[in-house]
Amino acid sequence: MRTYDNPVISGFHPDPSVCRAGGDYYLVCSSFEYVPGLPLFHSRDLVHWEHIGNVLDRPGQLPLPLPGARASGGLYAPTIRHHRDRYWVVNTNTDGGGNFVVSAERPEGPWSDPVWIDLPGIDPDLAWEEDGTCWCAFSGPEGGIRMARIDPARGQVLEGPFATWSGSGLKFPEAPHLYRIGEWWYLLIAEGGTERGHSVSVARGRSPRGPWEGAPANPLLSHSGTARAIQNTGHADLVEAPDGSWWMVLLGVRPRGFTPDVHVLGRETFLTPVEWTEDGWPVVAPVPERHAAPGGAWHPVPAPPARDDFDGTALAPHWISPYARPEHSWSLTSHPGRLALSATGATLDRPGYTFVGRRQQHHDCRVSAAIDPGTGRGGLCVRLDEAHHYELEMGNGEAAVVARIGPLRQTVARRPVPAGPLTLTVTIRTTDLVPASPEPAAGRATGPDTLAFWLGDPDAPGAGPLAELDGRYLSTEVACGFTGRVIGMYATEGTVLFDWFEYTPVPRSRSGGRSPLA
Structure with a gap:
């Protein structure tokens, strides 16, 4: 049986978001104050990832240096999606401009200049209905998850924003991702802060407008209070493999040292399987250090030269x-x-x-x-x-x-x-x-x-x-x-x-x- 080791992308690669186009997966991460911005990875098996570029890789895409730049400021959690033969990344520049969308015909680029969206908050997400209606979920500045209907090509807000589901009651509901799976819309969020209390929760409804029903087993995933080597698990995104299996990418840390243990590599990207109950709720086991690999062919990528x-x-x-x-x-x-x-x-x-x-x-x-x-x-x-x-x-x-x-x-x-x-x-x-x-x-x-x-x-x-x-x-x-x-x-x-x-x-x-x- 083939196995993989977590993390699948080690080091400072937090807030992962993933999409699939055919047999190819693409993943982006936060880059904060560092340029070029938003590292972009490609994989054929969800385990082996190759760093193929950066979404924001030229001065014309963002003013540099970032205005009002500060440590741990800059570019926060991005979302990547593939829709109608085009790739989309929505993101927040916390040091100037707010939320924006870039797009490309090919994930290798070139990516467009930003199209700015008149929405507050952070952690924006994109999801489309079958008729092309585009929804943007985000974490509002007043707290809680909000939703708006937008035109991503022009950055125009068409409806909203309005309040939606904001979790099970833990602090800092954020990092929303919206999916249409079967007859339900699912809203996946992070709660508890990105430290040791970090967790993943989920709700569902018949429409992106709600009403929303939280999963009875929320939080869906948390390592809080455990002795597991992987901690701070949260800020997750879901993807379906070609064989119908479901997987979750998420951030976590690997702390070391004497109490209180600390982490030095930053928040890293982990992979864990997702199962579904008979009544349509996702189930996620604790994130393993080693696990059975996804099915299908194995596609190792060459390591960067030392x-x-x-x-x-x-x-x-x-x-x-x-x-x-x-x-x-x-x-x-x-x-x-x-x-x-x-x-x-x-x-x-x-x-x-x-x-x-x-x-x-x-x-x-x-x-x-x-x-x-x-x-x-x-x-x-x-x-x-x-x-x-x-x-x-x-x-x-x-x-x-x-x-x-x-x-x-x-x-x-x-x-x-x-x-x-x-x-x-x-x-x-x-x-x-x-x-x-x-x-x-x-x-x-x-x-x-x-x-x-x-x-x-x-x-x-x-x-x-x-x-x-x-x-x-x-x-x-x-x-x-x-x-x-x-x-x-x-x-x-x-x-x-x-x-x-x-x-x-x-x-x-x-x-x-x-x-x-x-």
Whole structure:
């Protein structure tokens, strides 16, 4: 029997929404303050997903930097749908403009410029009746789920919005998805907040206008109060496979460390099967770490190369930057075969700062980059937001490890280095504690992981880290917000050249300890 492991898309890929067109599935996730926006994935079996692009991938689609941008602001939960040979994504830009729709003939794009909808709130959804009537369900600013009839091509509101079903009574009813299944309309929502109380609930009615009847077993799914390794389960979307089976994609987290355990990879995308009762209600078992795979052919996709030598003319779709990536701040052509970053970008508190990174997708991993700072300054950064990050920086004949934790910024280690190229490495290893362990191991760190910073090759004889730092301070529970760790390269003075970047997962032994490869 074939099985799959959860999550099916690891790392900071929250608020998944999925649609099927024939034998192909397409999935989008939130991207918040990072650009390009709304990562887009393709699969033929719901298990193996390939990152094929980003829905919002050019400056003309949204003003950049995002106006009023803030950490964990920007682009919230999208919905993707396929209707009458066209793909539609509806989304919210919380930092300017509100709700909008983009569409494309092909999921690979190009996607249209946004069509703005005069509706408040967040988490919009699209559903069509057989006659072409389009409904938009969303989470209203005053709380509760609201519904409107719209023209998605023009962004015109034709009816409403009006209040509809708002859950079983838990806080923050949001993330609505509306479906016509058989003779019923089903309204699937999230409740309880996106933290440990997160859950999924469902109601049904004969019309999108209601009235709505909540399922007697609501919440349909919640891991709240359990000892399961997967927590915060919610914000779900349903899809029917060609064989008639039903599946749910949803977000969850994998917390680690001593109590209260924390998560560092962000909210990830999970997959779980859905059954139906004889009286027409969906039933979802707890989200498994491993489960029998969907039927049909298996369609593995090639893993992205561990090493990027920057030999192309465009960055791969997994490379992201906070708030903006001005054309003059980076180049693959000014120094062929190298990524040149110039300190002309900006984050909220750092003018002249350019960052290009990728999501951390494994609890144990190793990241290296070959850097030539020239007369500039830059290096490797592990970032949760601009107030919570660790940096291994090189410039002016010195390498330094810098920790930023809230209002505090401190250089924790320094070392002179020769001028010219140097390999910088960050290793991240999970602390040998089981999740939510009742007692800390004597003499060990109690954070979820340890980040070590190296000059040169960590495997060289006699090599030792320049510094080691507790990873708990780069967790969502400490920093707050909706994102996960992003690891990448940056420049803060002048122009810095990167010859290559390598991200490698590090396997762990069956006993839970570090593999000898770590």
